Amino acid sequence: MEKNRKANISRGDELIFNPSVTIRESLGEGFRILTDKTRVPSKTARRTKPRQPATIPPQTTTVYTDGSCLHNGTQSAQCGAGVWFGPHDQRNTALRIPGDAQSNQIGEISAIIIALQLTGQHEQLRIVTDSRYALDGLNIHLARWEADGWVDTKNKPFFERAAYLLRKRAARTSFQWVKGHTGNDGNEGADRLADEGARKTTPDELDLDVPSEFHIDGIQLMNTTQALAYRAVKQHLNKKTKKRRATRVNLDIARHAIHEHSGKWLSDEAIWNSCSSAELSNKSKQFIFRAIHGSFKVGEYWMNIPGFEQRARCAACGTDGESLEHILTECTDNHQSEIWNLARDLWPERHQPWPRISIGLILGCGGLSARSPPDDNTEGDEDDTPPGDRGNGANKMRDDLLLKILISESATLIWAVRCDATINGNNPSAEIITKRWHNQVEKRLHTDVANARRKNAKPALLKRVHDTWNGTLENESSLPKDWVSTREVLVGIKPAQVP
Numbered sequence: 001m002e003k004n005r006k007a008n009i010s011r012g013d014e015l016i017f018n019p020s021v022t023i024r025e026s027l028g029e030g031f032r033i034l035t036d037k038t039r040v041p042s043k044t045a046r047r048t049k050p051r052q053p054a055t056i057p058p059q060t061t062t063v064y065t066d067g068s069c070l071h072n073g074t075q076s077a078q079c080g081a082g083v084w085f086g087p088h089d090q091r092n093t094a095l096r097i098p099g100d101a102q103s104n105q106i107g108e109i110s111a112i113i114i115a116l117q118l119t120g121q122h123e124q125l126r127i128v129t130d131s132r133y134a135l136d137g138l139n140i141h142l143a144r145w146e147a148d149g150w151v152d153t154k155n156k157p158f159f160e161r162a163a164y165l166l167r168k169r170a171a172r173t174s175f176q177w178v179k180g181h182t183g184n185d186g187n188e189g190a191d192r193l194a195d196e197g198a199r200k201t202t203p204d205e206l207d208l209d210v211p212s213e214f215h216i217d218g219i220q221l222m223n224t225t226q227a228l229a230y231r232a233v234k235q236h237l238n239k240k241t242k243k244r245r246a247t248r249v250n251l252d253i254a255r256h257a258i259h260e261h262s263g264k265w266l267s268d269e270a271i272w273n274s275c276s277s278a279e280l281s282n283k284s285k286q287f288i289f290r291a292i293h294g295s296f297k298v299g300e301y302w303m304n305i306p307g308f309e310q311r312a313r314c315a316a317c318g319t320d321g322e323s324l325e326h327i328l329t330e331c332t333d334n335h336q337s338e339i340w341n342l343a344r345d346l347w348p349e350r351h352q353p354w355p356r357i358s359i360g361l362i363l364g365c366g367g368l369s370a371r372s373p374p375d376d377n378t379e380g381d382e383d384d385t386p387p388g389d390r391g392n393g394a395n396k397m398r399d400d401l402l403l404k405i406l407i408s409e410s411a412t413l414i415w416a417v418r419c420d421a422t423i424n425g426n427n428p429s430a431e432i433i434t435k436r437w438h439n440q441v442e443k444r445l446h447t448d449v450a451n452a453r454r455k456n457a458k459p460a461l462l463k464r465v466h467d468t469w470n471g472t473l474e475n476e477s478s479l480p481k482d483w484v485s486t487r488e489v490l491v492g493i494k495p496a497q498v499p
């Protein structure tokens with residue numbers, strides 16, 4: 001293992017897999033919490049016995065593995081694994097990964113699992129991969145992930161299965177990293193097979209079973225920090241209480257609205273991430289986050305609370321069945337339509353008309369300017385092109401950014417006005433509402449401009465701020481061309497007409 005410490009993975013050095021199940025240096029490392037009682041092993045984990053030295057074949061089998069994913073990072077992602085032993089080798093495999101979890105990373109680690117399943121346990125094996133993720137996971141992070149009970153670690157079942165197959169082997173297994181797409185025959189072969197696998201119309205089978213004696217459950221007590229234990233307990237409980245129904249429904253409503261608007265299918269994770277985007281104000285972030293969670297106390301929530309049944313009715317218009325959708329898009333007496341009109345009036349119609357505002361578009365507004373999901377074979381996090389700077393779609397992306405701001409700020413204001421009315425009985429005039437809306441949106445403009453005028457701001461940001469707000473400004477024709485970067489220029493949005 002000393003050799004591993006010195007190995008330089010980028011230079012293509014081999015890493016030898018360490019097959020020990022746990023590294024126990026003290027008794028304390030043996031105690032684990034939050035374990036699953038149904039999985040206590042009846043026997044200890046044992047490696048397959050090596051054959052007599054004379055019968056071990058001297059040569060090493062080399063196998064190339066690769067993963068591929070179509071529509072990586074989206075709801076419609078489908079991934080494949082490619083395993084290449086040599087030209088026309090019968091063991092060469094193209095597999096489409098089954099199950100809900102689909103990503104390029106899963107394709108990579110699954111390819112290693114299949115390679116291990118296809119190789120005799122007594123054969124020395126060298127696995128060549130272009131995935132640092134899979135290689136580092138199995139050779140560097142595995143022991144720590146197991147000690148931490150896999151809290152916050154993605155793709156656990158795949159790594160566990162690979163670790164089990166590796167530990168069971170009687171012969172040496174080593175890993176070698178190769179840079180992808182550099183004309184290496186083996187890597188190209190695996191790449192083609194992975195792509196073929198991902199494109200299959202039906203998923204294949206993939207065994208992820210790990211016998212209980214090889215399964216390391218719970219988290220190692222000795223290494224536990226309070227924060228880790230807290231997250232572990234939360235995840236342990238989450239496994240039992242399924243995601244709330246309201247949240248699932250809201251995510252789907254948001255997903256369909258984003259798709260209808262921009263043609264993109266976003267995963268749950270992408271939608272959650274989009275509500276914490278820096279492009280939303282803090283108030284809007286909180287509002288949309290809670291709205292998707294369905295945690296506002298509106299309408300039917302009160303029906304079940306004796307004495308409060310009247311709150312199920314809309315306090316503004318008196319209609320039965322108050323809901324967030326009613327408050328934000330339907331109510332005739334709570335100023336929602338005036339506020340949406342203000343947003344529509346400011347909308348410059350540069351490239352697309354003002355959309356029909358629906359509850360889905362409000363819940364999903366964070367995802368409107370989400371960058372296009374990375375395509376096949378990209379890890380997805382290397383590209384830091386700001387949204388809106390991607391060739392053809394750039395105009396639409398900038399429109400979507402303004403749309404995201406207008407929708408999120410307007411919905412947040414409608415909610416604030418409604419709460420103020422319900423709780424404090426305030427009913428502000430149209431003039432006050434107009435002023436509040438104007439100030440709120442203008443504050444967003446000023447934040448954007450201040451960010452763009454900071455020292456070290458990238459030219460792309462200046463352009464993005466310019467193009468986003470272009471067409472919404474007061475006396476725009478008399479502003480200098482470079483109004484964003486000119487510190488002396490004060491800008492404001494067009495004054496709104498009080499209805």
Ligand SMILES: [Zn+2]
Nearest residue numbers: 314316317331
């Ligand atoms: Zn109402």
